[in-house]
Amino acid sequence: AQTVTQSQPEMSVQEAETVTLSCTYDTSESDYYLFWYKQPPSRQMILVIRQEAYKQQNATENRFSVNFQKAAKSFSLKISDSQLGDAAMYFCAYVLDSGGSNYKLTFGKGTLLTVNP
Amino acid sequence: GAGVSQSPSNKVTEKGKDVELRCDPISGHTALYWYRQRLGQGLEFLIYFQGNSAPDKSGLPSDRFSAERTGESVSTLTIQRTQQEDSAVYLCASSRDSGNGELFFGEGSRLTVL
Numbered sequence: 001a002q003t004v005t006q007s008q009p010e011m012s013v014q015e016a017e018t019v020t021l022s023c024t025y026d027t028s029e030s031d032y033y034l035f036w037y038k039q040p041p042s043r044q045m046i047l048v049i050r051q052e053a054y055k056q057q058n059a060t061e062n063r064f065s066v067n068f069q070k071a072a073k074s075f076s077l078k079i080s081d082s083q084l085g086d087a088a089m090y091f092c093a094y095v096l097d098s099g100g101s102n103y104k105l106t107f108g109k110g111t112l113l114t115v116n117p
Numbered sequence: 118g119a120g121v122s123q124s125p126s127n128k129v130t131e132k133g134k135d136v137e138l139r140c141d142p143i144s145g146h147t148a149l150y151w152y153r154q155r156l157g158q159g160l161e162f163l164i165y166f167q168g169n170s171a172p173d174k175s176g177l178p179s180d181r182f183s184a185e186r187t188g189e190s191v192s193t194l195t196i197q198r199t200q201q202e203d204s205a206v207y208l209c210a211s212s213r214d215s216g217n218g219e220l221f222f223g224e225g226s227r228l229t230v231l
Contacts, residue, residue, distance in 0.1 A: 004159070033218045043206060045160075045222035091159060095218040103148065103167070104176075105218055107159035 004092050004108035012114040013082045020067075021077045021111045023092030031097035034068065035105070036077045040088040048090070051075065053097070079113075087115040119143075121223035123209050129229045130199055138194040138226045140209030146221070147214055149192050151184055154206040154225070163207075166192060167214070199230045 004025045013019035025034070036048040051059045051068050058066050063083075067076045075094075079086055092108040122141040130136050142149050147168045152160040162176040166186040177183070181199075186192035196203055206227045210220035 035218050043208070043225040043227075045208065045210070045220070047219055050219065093160075093218065097217065102217060103150070103165055103212075104162050104173075105160070105220070109157070109159045 004094060004106050006090075006092055006108035006111050008111045009109070010112045010114070012116060013079070014116050015082055015084060017082055018078060018080045019082055019113065021079075021090050021092075021113070023075045023077070023108060025073050025075065025092070025094050025106075025108075027073070027094065027096070029096050029098070032094050033097060034066075034075045035093045035095075036064070036066070036075075037091045037093060037107075038086075038088045039091065039110070045091070049077065082115050084115050084117060087113055089113070121209055121211055121221055123207075123223035123226050125226055126224065127227045127229075129231065131231050132201060133198055135195065135197045136199055136228060138196075138207050138209075138228070140192045140194070140211075140223060142189070142192070142209070142211030143221055145189075145213070146211035147189050148212045149186055149189075150210040150212075150220060151192070151194050152208045152210065153178075154208055156205070160208065163194070196228070199228075201230050204228055204230045 032053045034051040037045045049061045063080045065078045089110045091110045093105045095105045124139045149166040151163040164184045165173040181197045184194045206225040208225040210222040
């Protein structure tokens, strides 16, 4: 079975500091996309960042960046200059890029990030 | 509309009753998804609609669950004879096509079965 593991149920960070959230996944496929989604208390999932597996360059979106290690099947999220609004549940996910299931996202169980003022 | 709209936001029901959850996707999005999120868990795929193609219902946990969508518009998720284990947040999402994972989510419907 294809799985996503987020080994940190909870993390905390001081405002303006940097935090890294871990994610590992398991798939035998070579073509896929990886994602970090954020879920604030409003419950609405919001896409934070996306990485194509065929790209070696790590994706960045402003204060958010990833460390993608394909051989290790690792996909961590780094949040720089943390802000109070970053406090949320963060989910790692992937979807295959080929075959008939290129729409089924597989999610981890999430990491709850607290930002301390 | 501007975003994915779901209703009701919260629903409390008694065990054995039927419930219907509604999702209004972003206009122009051909793909629509339902996910279930149990407390402390990630999202579980339930069903996927893409245009007029046959939906992928492989994630529906039992025959008490069903979903419909007319064309590229509103979808309803129906749970018959609700059980306590059905308590969860039901999230709907839409995307322009299969989306390759770039989904736009609603705020979910929290279902509590007493």
